[in-house]
């Protein structure tokens with residue numbers, strides 16, 4: 001895993017919630033997150049940088065910022081990523097500035113990233129909620145990748161090989177959802193997000209009351 005140089009943000013540093021969704025390729029995380037956002041406009045996705053080529057109808061700045069290896073290297077040297085990782089032989093990273101600016105103003109941000117990135121985010125933001133999506137079976141995972149029809153057979157094989165290592169990380173996550181029936185997995189995702197918002201709001205208001213009783217202003 002790449003070396004990082006970051007400090008953990010103290011709990012309550014930021015008013016926005018940070019959710020991280022990881023899954024082996026094809027388990028259905030993008031589909032779930034897309035469906036979630038139709039119900040919940042408060043969840044704002046983060047657009048990652050990647051050195052992989054666009055596929056299908058993907059657009060620069062919408063699904064990803066598609067950058068060269070050199071551009072990615074420059075961002076790494078400038079410490080511009082909150083996390084980055086090699087995934088399926090390509091590099092992917094989350095820009096630090098854009099993420100911090102959004103959670104600082106109270107936006108709930110959702111990162112769809114791999115497990116290596118998720119664990120780096122948890123180190124930097126201990127309040128981040130890590131959610132892992134599992135497919136119901138290996139056969140179904142393969143079928144979803146094949147039926148999606150967007151990756152070459154050798155890419156599908158690489159993603160399936162990597163899936164074993166990814167799934168071995170599941171215990172490090174705060175929540176696990178099995179995406180068998182789509183609607184049921186979506187309900188689980190909505191519930192986790194709702195529960196976290198309530199918990200965080202309660203913690204903040206308790207803290208505000210404590211500061212109020214001491215007659216001092218609440219730091220952001």
Ligand SMILES: Nc1ncnc2c1ncn2[C@@H]1O[C@H](COP(=O)(O)OP(=O)(O)OP(=O)(O)O)[C@@H](O)[C@H]1O
Pocket residue numbers: 023024025026027028029030031032144145147148179180181182183
């Ligand atoms: N519960 C489900 N039942 C059947 N098919 C599903 C289900 N969830 C997602 N799919 C389908 O599986 C395929 C893979 O889903 P999706 O692209 O969302 O996966 P992903 O985890 O985001 O993959 P990647 O990391 O490669 O982007 C898609 O064709 C999607 O429509």
Ligand SMILES: Nc1nc2c(ncn2[C@@H]2O[C@H](COP(=O)(O)O)[C@@H](O)[C@H]2O)c(=O)[nH]1
Pocket residue numbers: 022023024025048049052083084085087088092093094112113114115116117118
């Ligand atoms: N560590 C990071 N992983 C990321 C990021 N953005 C996406 N990803 C993960 O890469 C794989 C492959 O994605 P694909 O779009 O090429 O199918 C998948 O697991 C994504 O979650 C990132 O910024 N950091």
